Amino acid sequence: MALDIRSMIFMSVLLSILLSGVLYLVGVHAKHIRGVKYWALANLLYSIGLALVFTPIGDSTKIFLFSGPLLAVAAGLQLVGIQVFEEETRPDWRIPLVAAILSLLVNFVFTTVAPSITLRIVCNSLLMGLLYGLCARNLLINVSRHLRTAYWLTGGAFAIMALVTVARIPAVMLANPMANYIITPEPINLMVFLVFAAMLIVINFGFVLLVNFRLANELQLLANRDSLTNALNRRGLEEIGEHLYAHFSRSGGQLAVLMLDIDHFKSVNDRHGHPVGDAVLRELSRIVTATIRAGDYFARYGGEEFCVLLPGSSEEQACKLADRLRRRFAETQLSCGHDGVFQCTLSVGVADLSKAALGFGDLLAEADKALYRAKEIGRNRVFAASEMERLPESQLDACY
Numbered sequence: 001m002a003l004d005i006r007s008m009i010f011m012s013v014l015l016s017i018l019l020s021g022v023l024y025l026v027g028v029h030a031k032h033i034r035g036v037k038y039w040a041l042a043n044l045l046y047s048i049g050l051a052l053v054f055t056p057i058g059d060s061t062k063i064f065l066f067s068g069p070l071l072a073v074a075a076g077l078q079l080v081g082i083q084v085f086e087e088e089t090r091p092d093w094r095i096p097l098v099a100a101i102l103s104l105l106v107n108f109v110f111t112t113v114a115p116s117i118t119l120r121i122v123c124n125s126l127l128m129g130l131l132y133g134l135c136a137r138n139l140l141i142n143v144s145r146h147l148r149t150a151y152w153l154t155g156g157a158f159a160i161m162a163l164v165t166v167a168r169i170p171a172v173m174l175a176n177p178m179a180n181y182i183i184t185p186e187p188i189n190l191m192v193f194l195v196f197a198a199m200l201i202v203i204n205f206g207f208v209l210l211v212n213f214r215l216a217n218e219l220q221l222l223a224n225r226d227s228l229t230n231a232l233n234r235r236g237l238e239e240i241g242e243h244l245y246a247h248f249s250r251s252g253g254q255l256a257v258l259m260l261d262i263d264h265f266k267s268v269n270d271r272h273g274h275p276v277g278d279a280v281l282r283e284l285s286r287i288v289t290a291t292i293r294a295g296d297y298f299a300r301y302g303g304e305e306f307c308v309l310l311p312g313s314s315e316e317q318a319c320k321l322a323d324r325l326r327r328r329f330a331e332t333q334l335s336c337g338h339d340g341v342f343q344c345t346l347s348v349g350v351a352d353l354s355k356a357a358l359g360f361g362d363l364l365a366e367a368d369k370a371l372y373r374a375k376e377i378g379r380n381r382v383f384a385a386s387e388m389e390r391l392p393e394s395q396l397d398a399c400y
Contacts, residue, residue: 008193008194008197009050009193012050012193012197012200013047013050013051015197015201016043016044016046016047016050016200017043017044017047019043019200019201019204020040020041020043020044020047021040022204022208023036023037023039023040023043023204023207023208024036024037024040026040026207026208026211027039027040030211030214030215033085033211033214033215034084034085035080035081035082035083035084035085035086036081036085036207036211037081038077038078038080038081038084038091039077039078039081039204039207041074041077042073042074042075042077042078042081043074043200043204045070045071045073045074045077046070046071046074046200048067048070049067049068049070049071049074050067052066052067052070065104065107065108065111065112068103068104068106068107068120068124069099069100069103069104069107071103071124071128072096072099072100072102072103072124072127072128072131073096073099073100075099075128075131075132075135076095076096076097076098076099076100076131077096078131078135078203079095079131079134079135079138080092080093080095080096081207082135082138082139083138085210085214086138099127099131102127103124103127106120106123106124106127107120107124110123118172118173121168121169121172122169122172122173125165125166125168125169125172126166126169128165129162129163129165129166130162132158132159132161132162132165133158133159133162135155135158136155136156136158136159136162137155138155139151139152139154139155139158140152140155140156140159141155146213146216146217147210147213147214147217149209149213150206150209150210150212150213151210153202153205153206153209154202154203154206154207154209154210157199157202157203157206158199158203160195160199161195161196161199161200161203164191164192164195164196164199165192165196168192223235223236224236224239226299226300228278228281228282228300229281229282229284229285229300230285231285231288231289231298231299231300231306232297232298232299232300233299233300234299234300234301234302236299237297237299237301237307237309238360240297240309241257241297241309241360241363241364242359242360244309244311244360245353245359245360245363248311248353249353253311253312254311254312254313254314254352254353255309255310255311255312255313255352255353255363256309256310256313256314256315256317256318256350256351256352256353257307257308257309257310257318257350257351257352257363257364257366257367258307258308258310258318258321258322258325258348258349258350258367259301259305259306259307259348259349259350259364259367259368259370259371260284260288260305260306260307260308260322260325260346260347260348260371261304261305261306261346261347261348261371261375262280262281262284262304262344262345262346263344263345263346263347263375263379263380264344264379265277265280265303265304265344268280268342268344272336272342276334276335276336279334279335280334280344281300281304283329283332283334284306284329284346285298285300285306287325287328287329287332288306288308288325291321291324291325291328292308292310292321293310295311295312296308296309296310296311297309297311305371307364307367308321313352314352315350315351315352315354315384315385315386318350318352318384319350319382319384322348322350322382323348323382325346325348326345326346326347326348326380326381326382329344329345329346330343330344330345330346330380331343332344345379345380346380347371347374347375347379347380347381347382347383348371348374348381348382348383349367349368349369349370349371349372349373349374349382349383349384349385350367350370350382350383350384350385351363351366351367351369351370351384351385352385354386366385367385369385369388370383370384370385370387370388371383373387373388
C-alpha cells in the first residue's frame with residue numbers, strides 16, 4: 001500500500017508541535033542554560049512551515065513562497081541556539097534574518113518573476129543544506145567524553161539532513177517538474193521527507209540530551225565545590241589529586257602541593273564574628289585564584305586550611321609562588337565593619353613528588369608536616385618538606 005504523504009505530514013506536524021512544547025518546558029526549568037528556547041521556537045516554525053504544505057495542489061506554486069522562509073528561519077534559530085548554548089554569547093539574530101531574506105527572495109523570484117519550480121527547490125536546498133551543515137560543524141567537535149554522545153548524535157543528524165537536502169538537487173533537476181512538489185508521492189520526495197522527519201526527532205532528542213548532560217555536569221561541579229569560596233572541596237581535590245599523582249608518577253613529571261593556613265584564624269572569628277571570618281576566607285580565595293596559573297587547582301581542605309596543586313612545578317618553583325601568596329595576603333587590608341580594618345598572615349607548607357612515594361595522600365601529608373613546622377617556628381612563612389632533614393632547627397626558615 002502506498003504511503004499517504006499528506007497523513008505523514010499531518011502526523012509530523014503534530015509531533016513537531018509536541019516536541020516544541022517539550023523543549024519549551026525544558027527551557028523554563030533550566031533558565032540558566034541558554035539556547036533551549038531558540039530550539040523550541042525553531043521547532044514551532046518547522047511545524048507551521050510543514051503545515052503550509054497542506055495547500056491544495058492547485059496552489060502548489062505558492063507553497064514555498066511562505067513555507068520556505070519559515071523553514072530557513074527555523075534552521076537559523078537552531079544554529080543560533082547551538083552557538084549560544086556552547087559559547088554563552090549574545091544571540092546573532094542576523095543568521096535567521098539573512099536566511100529568511102534569502103529564502104523569500106529566491107521564492108519570490110522563481111515563483112512570480114521568473115517561475116521555475118526546479119530552480120526554486122535547488123536554491124532553497126542549497127540554503128537549507130548550508131544551515132544544516134553549519135549546525136553539524138558546531139556540534140561535531142572534540143568535547144569531553146560525558147558530552148560526546150549528545151553532541152555527536154545531534155551533529156550527526158544535522159549532517160545527514162544536510163547531505164540528503166543537497167543530494168536532492170540532482171534528482172530534482174532530472175525529474176518531471178510536477179514531481180518536484182513535496183506532496184507528490186515521488187520516491188525522492190518520500191525519501192527526503194522521511195529522512196527529514198526522522199532526523200528532526202533525533203535532533204530534538206539530542207537537544208534534550210545536551211541540556212540533561214549540561215545539568216548533570218553542573219551538579220557534578222557543585223558537588224566538588226565549596227559554596228563559600230567557590231574553591232574545590234576536599235572531595236574534588238582528592239579526585240583530581242589522585243589522577244595527577246598517577247599521571248606524573250608514570251611520566252616522570254613534576255607535581256607540587258601547597259598547604260595554606262590562615263594564622264590565628266580562630267581569634268578573627270572570636271573578635272570580629274563569623275561573617276568577617278567568612279569574608280577573610282573569600283578574600284584569600286580571590287588572591288589565590290588571581291595568582292595561580294590556569295592549569296593549577298585551588299581547594300579548601302577544611303576550615304581555614306587550603307591546598308593548591310601545581311602540575312609541572314618543582315618544590316623550588318612552588319616555594320616562590322607560596323611566598324608571593326603569603327606577601328600579598330599579608331599586605332591586604334581586611335574590613336571588619338565599624339571596627340575598621342585589620343590584617344592577617346598566612347603559613348604555607350610545600351612538598352613535591354620527591355617526598356611522596358606511596359600516593360597522593362602521602363604527598364598531602366608531607367605538605368601538612370611542612371605547614372605544621374612553618375607555624376611552629378613563628379608563622380607567616382613558607383616551609384618546604386625538603387628542609388625538614390636538611391637544616392638544623394635553629395636555622396629553619398622560609399624557602400624563598
